[in-house]
Amino acid sequence: MTIINPYESLPCRLTEIVEESPGIKTFTISPKPINFEAGQFAELTVPGVGEAPFTPSSSPFDNDKLEFTIMKVGRVTTALFNLKPGDLVGIRGPYGKRYPLEKFRGKEVFIVGGGVGFAPLRSLFLALVHNINDYKKIYIRYGARSPKDIVYKQFLPKWDKLENVDILLTVDVGDETWNGRVGVVTVILDEIPVDFNNSVAIVCGPPIMMKFVTKRLLEAGFSGADLYLSMERNMSCGLGQCNHCRVGELYVCKDGPVLTWSQIKHVREPFV
Numbered sequence: 674m675t676i677i678n679p680y681e682s683l684p685c686r687l688t689e690i691v692e693e694s695p696g697i698k699t700f701t702i703s704p705k706p707i708n709f710e711a712g713q714f715a716e717l718t719v720p721g722v723g724e725a726p727f728t729p730s731s732s733p734f735d736n737d738k739l740e741f742t743i744m745k746v747g748r749v750t751t752a753l754f755n756l757k758p759g760d761l762v763g764i765r766g767p768y769g770k771r772y773p774l775e776k777f778r779g780k781e782v783f784i785v786g787g788g789v790g791f792a793p794l795r796s797l798f799l800a801l802v803h804n805i806n807d808y809k810k811i812y813i814r815y816g817a818r819s820p821k822d823i824v825y826k827q828f829l830p831k832w833d834k835l836e837n838v839d840i841l842l843t844v845d846v847g848d849e850t851w852n853g854r855v856g857v858v859t860v861i862l863d864e865i866p867v868d869f870n871n872s873v874a875i876v877c878g879p880p881i882m883m884k885f886v887t888k889r890l891l892e893a894g895f896s897g898a899d900l901y902l903s904m905e906r907n908m909s910c911g912l913g914q915c916n917h918c919r920v921g922e923l924y925v926c927k928d929g930p931v932l933t934w935s936q937i938k939h940v941r942e943p944f945v
């Protein structure tokens with residue numbers, strides 16, 4: 674009998690590393706080692722250092738490669754930032770639940786991101802664009818600390834030209850290169866031009882941003898069941914075994930990472 678170790682990583686090779694902003698890089702792994710659906714995550718291992726969970730930022734429909742957009746914050750991410758194209762990493766997954774795209778069909782999809790939280794949203798956006806006629810309209814509202822902290826700068830103008838896509842950015846602090854909106858991401862949520870009876874909102878970003886954006890979207894008129902939140906918790910097993918990632922009675926690794934506001938609204942401090 675073959676025993677499959679669920680914690681075993683698949684070795685795979687980094688083929689490209691792109692600096693998106695100071696402190697954020699996109700890592701390409703090719704050939705694509707695992708399949709996933711938008712919203713799911715994987716555990717990436719740096720040999721000899723450890724592993725951490727990340728959500729792919731590439732399209733689930735891209736059969737050639739897998740990309741992760743990662744912010745340097747600690748041990749594993751610093752080790753990742755020291756790697757070069759050609760180096761090996763490990764991967765296990767995918768884990769967690771995907772965005773339920775079938776529920777978004779025919780609707781306006783209102784995506785709100787902050788900082789590196791744009792990573793899973795890029796994967797979602799590319800999945801939506803793959804079948805763009807299935808959706809009524811796609812909005813992106815994205816906030817970064819400063820113009821140089823904006824990720825995917827090379828793609829944003831192209832995405833904005835797509836029919837039925839509407840993109841608005843803001844930065845906390847502008848500079849001489851910036852002509853756009855200034856202020857935290859809620860400044861670009863003063864107008865939400867959707868039909869709340871036929872739209873969904875999807876949010877991913879730092880906890881404080883998630884808290885205020887959720888409040889604003891609920892006040893504006895989104896229902897808790899139509900508000901999808903990418904939750905983050907410290908993780909260990911990624912398999913619903915270790916209890917590290919609980920939000921109330923739910924496990925982020927198994928029931929999430931995408932949870933609706935209706936699922937977590939009774940939790941005292943859901944965004945930590």
Ligand SMILES: Cc1cc2nc3c(=O)[nH]c(=O)nc-3n(C[C@H](O)[C@H](O)[C@H](O)COP(=O)(O)OP(=O)(O)OC[C@H]3O[C@@H](n4cnc5c(N)ncnc54)[C@H](O)[C@@H]3O)c2cc1C
Nearest residue numbers: 714725726727728743744746747748749750792905906930
């Ligand atoms: C489901 C899921 C998906 C994720 N997807 C992504 C992704 O696509 N891109 C990405 O960059 N990150 C993502 N993260 C966060 C990522 O897992 C952590 O940043 C990573 O585990 C940090 O590991 P480390 O060893 O470098 O830091 P550690 O050494 O464990 O932590 C060092 C310090 O950084 C702090 N820290 C840890 N995580 C963060 C954070 N996210 N932001 C700020 N400070 C932090 C810790 O509190 C600690 O003080 C995701 C997390 C989850 C749960």
Ligand code: FES
Nearest residue numbers: 911913915916926
């Ligand atoms: S990470 Fe172990 S239960 Fe979720």
